[in-house]
Structures are given as C-alpha cells and as structure tokens.
Amino acid sequence: MSKLKAAFIFISPNPDNESTEKWCSWTHTAGVDLLSIGVASYKEGVEAAKKAVAEHGCGAIELCGGFGLRGAAEVAAAVKVPVGVVRFDVHPGLGNVSGDTVF
Numbered sequence: 833m834s835k836l837k838a839a840f841i842f843i844s845p846n847p848d849n850e851s852t853e854k855w856c857s858w859t860h861t862a863g864v865d866l867l868s869i870g871v872a873s874y875k876e877g878v879e880a881a882k883k884a885v886a887e888h889g890c891g892a893i894e895l896c897g898g899f900g901l902r903g904a905a906e907v908a909a910a911v912k913v914p915v916g917v918v919r920f921d922v923h924p925g926l927g928n929v930s931g932d933t934v935f
Contacts, residue, residue: 843898900932
C-alpha cells in the first residue's frame with residue numbers, strides 16, 4: 833500500500849492581508865504525508881484544495897471546523913478526492929460563529 837498524501841486546510845483570518853503562501857507546512861509520518869494549509873477565505877480554500885490535489889498529489893482533503901456547510905460544499909465540488917470536515921457548530925477562532933456567517 834502506498835503512502836497517503838493528504839491536506840488539512842484551516843481558516844485563519846488575515847487582517848494584515850499578508851500572503852497565505854507562507855501558511856503551508858508538511859508533516860511526514862510512516863503512514864501519511866500531511867500538508868497543512870492556512871487560508872483566509874472559502875475562495876482561498878477552494879484554490880488551495882485544487883493546488884493540493886493537482887500539484888502535490890493529495891488524495892484526501894480535511895477541512896477545519898471554520899468551514900461551514902457552504903464552505904465545505906464549495907471545496908468538495910472543486911476536487912475529485914474525498915473531503916472530510918472537522919465539525920464545530922461555532923468556531924472559537926472566528927469569534928464563535930460559523931464560517932458561513934463570515935465568508
């Protein structure tokens with residue numbers, strides 16, 4: 833069985849409008865190579881997911897709880913790999929609201 837490459841995409845507000853390209857890092861374990869990617873919006877999340885699949889060969893995407901139902905649906909529609917979602921009814925990093933109310 834080959835080693836899985838996966839991406840974890842998390843929402844991180846970007847008040848200084850800095851480049852989110854630097855918000856990426858790899859974690860390598862015996863069973864999975866995990867690319868962690870921080871994004872500032874659902875739009876960036878969709879683009880990051882596409883890039884993770886096309887350029888990095890990721891075969892699965894996991895989304896943080898900051899992605900609401902709409903955000904998760906947008907990412908899932910954009911890629912042809914399984915997409916999982918960590919669930920929060922409200923996310924503490926977004927002021928205790930769903931990403932759906934922010935983005």
